[in-house]
Amino acid sequence: MRVSQQDTDHGAAAQQVCGFLRRRREQIAQRWADAPLFRTVFTVSRDEAVDACKAVVDALAEVAATGRLEDITAPGFTTVRDQLGRTSASRARTGSTPAQIADEVAALRVCVHDLLREEFADPTAPQAHEAALALAVLMGTLRLVVMETALSAGSELIERQRQQLLEVTIPVIQLWEGIVAVPLIGTLDSARSQVVMESLLEAIVDRRAVYAILDITGVPTVDSLVAQHLMKTVAAARLMGAECVVSGIRPAIAQTIVHLGIDLGSVVTRAGLADALAYALARQGVEIPAPGPTGAIPA
Numbered sequence: 042m043r044v045s046q047q048d049t050d051h052g053a054a055a056q057q058v059c060g061f062l063r064r065r066r067e068q069i070a071q072r073w074a075d076a077p078l079f080r081t082v083f084t085v086s087r088d089e090a091v092d093a094c095k096a097v098v099d100a101l102a103e104v105a106a107t108g109r110l111e112d113i114t115a116p117g118f119t120t121v122r123d124q125l126g127r128t129s130a131s132r133a134r135t136g137s138t139p140a141q142i143a144d145e146v147a148a149l150r151v152c153v154h155d156l157l158r159e160e161f162a163d164p165t166a167p168q169a170h171e172a173a174l175a176l177a178v179l180m181g182t183l184r185l186v187v188m189e190t191a192l193s194a195g196s197e198l199i200e201r202q203r204q205q206l207l208e209v210t211i212p213v214i215q216l217w218e219g220i221v222a223v224p225l226i227g228t229l230d231s232a233r234s235q236v237v238m239e240s241l242l243e244a245i246v247d248r249r250a251v252y253a254i255l256d257i258t259g260v261p262t263v264d265s266l267v268a269q270h271l272m273k274t275v276a277a278a279r280l281m282g283a284e285c286v287v288s289g290i291r292p293a294i295a296q297t298i299v300h301l302g303i304d305l306g307s308v309v310t311r312a313g314l315a316d317a318l319a320y321a322l323a324r325q326g327v328e329i330p331a332p333g334p335t336g337a338i339p340a
Contacts, residue, residue: 052108053171054168054171054172054174054175055105055106055108055110055175055179056105056106056108057160057168057171057172057175058105058157058172058175058176058179059102059105059106061156061157061160061172061176062098062101062102062105063102065156066095066098066099066102067095068156069094069098069152069153069156070091070092070094070095070098071091071094072152072153072156073090073094073097073098073149073152074087074090074091074094076145076148076149076152077145077148078128078132078142078145078146078148078149079093079094079128081131081132081135082127082128082131082132093124093128096120096121096124097121097124097125097183099120100117100118100120100121101117101179101180101183102117103115103116103117103120104116104117104118104179104182105175105179110175110178110179110182111178111181111182112182113182113185113186113189115182118183118186122186122190125186125187125190126190128187129142129187129188129190132145139188142187142188143184143187143188146180146183146184146187146188147180147181147184149180149183150176150177150180153176153180154173154176154177157169157172157173157176158173160172211223211225211233211236211237211240212224213240213241213243213244215244215248215250216254216318216321217318217321217322217325217327219248219249219250219251219252219325220250220251220252220253220254220318220321220322220325221241221244221245221248221250221252221253221254222253222254222255222256222314222317222318223237223240223241223244223253223254223255223256224256224258224259224314225237225255225256225257225259225260226259226260227259227260227261228260228261228262229260229267229270231266231270234267234270234273234274237255237270237274238270238273238274238277241253241255241274241277241278242277242278242281245278245281245282245283246281250283251282251283251284251325252283252284252285252286252321252324252325253278253283253284253285253286254285254286254287254288254314254317254318254321255271255274255275255285255286255287255288256287256288256289256313256314256317257271257287257288257289257290257294258288258289258291258313258314259289260289260294262294262297263294263297263298264297264301265301265303268298268301268303268305271287271308272305272308275287275308284309284321284324285308285309286309286310286311286317286320286321287305287308287309287310287311287317288310288311288312288313288314288316288317289312289313289314290310290312
């Protein structure tokens, strides 16, 4: 395969950039440490910012050595992805938009370009132009890596927050000694149903519960998928040694369950949470006084 003169020039320019980055590593790191991208993140110690900048310079030099200036998957970037991700995430937490972070990365090229010009006796020579172009391409790729890493970190943060929100919105309440309840509100999907099961099973173990109440009064609809999740939760609770009671089945939901042909015959059901609690207490031998004429329980 014949190698064109243009490819040879690009390869030579990449090697020039590699050598330049390694020779001027300290100077570049010192200048970058004062740039907004790093200065606003490493506020306690400037030396820490300089070390972070050196790691990025080393990564760029490694990428330039391979000639893969436009490849965001080049091995050299692997070593600094976590660092760049933390840096961009920190900037995002302070209110910087992705566009602003991208501009801050692009600004790093300015001071590096000035140092590169000093490497040539004639900054207007074709060789200097090729090196400057190679550096611009490399810094553009760094910009893409930062944005990709920032978006990935943002997605992971959103997923963690979503998981935390699921856990917060599914409380497990201890109603009595040995009796816990999970009041469900809103639509149940696969992810939320899994959290329900995990939370309930943990509560059964931690609180030594022998009765677990699933109250679905706040669940708007029950389809076959929701019913399957409920059945799995009931079965898992039994394996943990607890009897599960489902309460809050409204007339409309009861009709839906019958229409879908779902068999809940093996599941203990009660009209409401109070009825389910009364059932669990009675099974434990706890006597509940009958309410008086006005509905109040006598002293």
